Amino acid sequence: MTDLQPSILRGEVKVRGLSKSYALNRSSLSVLRNLDLDVNGGEILAIVGPSGCGKTTLLRVLAGLESPDRGEVLIDGHPVAGVGRERAVIFQEPRLLPWLTVLENVAFGLEVRGVPAAQARERARHYIHLVGLTEFAEAWPRQLSGGMAQRVGIARALTVQPEILLLDEPFGALDAMTKLTMQEELARIWREEGVTMILVTHDLEEAIFLADRVLVLSRDNSDPARLIDVDLPRPRDRSEQGFVAMRRRLMAEFGLH
Ligand SMILES: Nc1ncnc2c1ncn2[C@@H]1O[C@H](COP(=O)(O)OP(=O)(O)OP(=O)(O)O)[C@@H](O)[C@H]1O
Ligand SMILES: [Mg+2]
Incomplete structure (x- = not known):
């Protein structure tokens, strides 16, 4: 697609x-x-x-x-x-709709935009998979941990392809x-x-x-x-020397040691 x-x-x-x-x-x-x-x-x-x-x-x-x-x-x-x-926004709390399943929550944004339900759900499944929650597509928000709920929030934001x-x-x-x-x-x-x-x-x-x-x-x-470049290779390693030096530099911006 x-x-x-x-x-x-x-x-x-x-x-x-x-x-x-x-x-x-x-x-x-x-x-x-x-x-x-x-x-x-x-x-x-x-x-x-x-x-x-x-x-x-x-x-x-x-x-x-x-x-x-x-x-x-x-x-x-x-x-x-x-x-x-x-543009899509992800807040600190995912604010899922409690009366909708994970799949329905993620597909919701597309359905309100008039995307046919079957197509909206297909795309929602793709993003639920991307955030590692395939097995929870039919779960209710109350059955999720905080991290899982936040992942649903990320999937929901990505599904509208901002x-x-x-x-x-x-x-x-x-x-x-x-x-x-x-x-x-x-x-x-x-x-x-x-x-x-x-x-x-x-x-x-x-x-x-x-x-x-x-x-x-x-x-x-x-x-x-001020803008600071983070010129470190990816994937990043928190214990690597360059990373530690960058943390020190950023802390110094705030007068911290
Ligand atoms: N709707 C509002 N009406 C009046 N003052 C506001 C409003 N929203 C934010 N402020 C004020 O604007 C300033 C900046 O608020 P903002 O929420 O952007 O800070 P922040 O950097 O996100 O802080 P934090 O790290 O605590 O989340 C604060 O002094 C706050 O009191
Ligand atoms: Mg804030």
């Missing part, structure tokens, strides 16, 4: 002069200030920074769930307003072991699908394990955003 081909080299994101503030106690809280950013098609960009620095805000603006005060977002050269089919996957701390609620497995799975899925990924994370090691580049945001816009 040709429409299962990955959309390599599409999914380019440009952010130009993006500013966003919120009203807070009658004053204005500037969260993003004049941000410029280029994300290449098929790249993984991680976004890190202290709590409250605007990571989720940036992701929500990219998703079209929030509009900027100034500036614009271009996807494949076209300015975007609002949500769009070329060019860009926006992930907001997707593994933040998982235990340490499951998180490592999920990071490996996400790296594999990215290799197989060639989708652009923009990943917000608190976890510097996760950023280095997955990303081509890391965007470091500072609290209160005190410093301009």
